[in-house]
Amino acid sequence: MQLFVDQTEIGSLAADVATTVGEVVEALAPQVEPGRLVVAVELDGERFHAASEGAWQRRRAATVLGLRVVTAHTVDLARDLRRDVSLALELIAGKLDLAIGGLGRGERRSAAGLMAELFEELRLVLILDREVSVVDGLPAVADAVMLEKVGEQLLVAQGRDDTTETARLLEFGLAPLVRSWRDAAGRAMPPA
Numbered sequence: 001m002q003l004f005v006d007q008t009e010i011g012s013l014a015a016d017v018a019t020t021v022g023e024v025v026e027a028l029a030p031q032v033e034p035g036r037l038v039v040a041v042e043l044d045g046e047r048f049h050a051a052s053e054g055a056w057q058r059r060r061a062a063t064v065l066g067l068r069v070v071t072a073h074t075v076d077l078a079r080d081l082r083r084d085v086s087l088a089l090e091l092i093a094g095k096l097d098l099a100i101g102g103l104g105r106g107e108r109r110s111a112a113g114l115m116a117e118l119f120e121e122l123r124l125v126l127i128l129d130r131e132v133s134v135v136d137g138l139p140a141v142a143d144a145v146m147l148e149k150v151g152e153q154l155l156v157a158q159g160r161d162d163t164t165e166t167a168r169l170l171e172f173g174l175a176p177l178v179r180s181w182r183d184a185a186g187r188a189m190p191p192a
Helices: 021-027 074-104 108-136 144-159 163-187
Strands: 002-005 008-012 036-043 046-049 066-073
Touching: 021 036, 021 066, 036 074, 066 074, 074 108, 074 163, 108 163, 144 163
Parallel strands: 002 066
Antiparallel strands: 002 008, 036 046, 036 066
């Protein structure tokens, strides 16, 4: 197997039958330049996201002809991830507007479906936001305390089946938070 880190050829490896690709990638860690993180792994030209857990990690290294570890500088990675956070929050804000409009028109079922989607997406974006702060050292843009407060109020309103209060909390509680986080994520992006 030919080994590369980015465009630098490391050499060849004759892996034994029991060695996995994950073990080989781990062994290549010292070859990654300081200030760079592994973002992808290419096996015989097929790319896998480094953070994804999958069969590629357990694949027997002896079955691979070429392995490339793809890295990115932490500044570039943080900028890209902050952009992803900002874009995702923009999409969530749009879904909030649709859900609020649906509740106002009495379309409870479609609004409930949108709310389920946007809450799951928001959960994932907030995880990404927290992870980005680890990469770039800047604080996370989301305010967990404010989100918890609005979330508790939303649960109470939904428990009472109060669509008017739910719509109000979405419009004047959650939507402004999401938009402020989106704007903060955009401002926090390091220049290209």
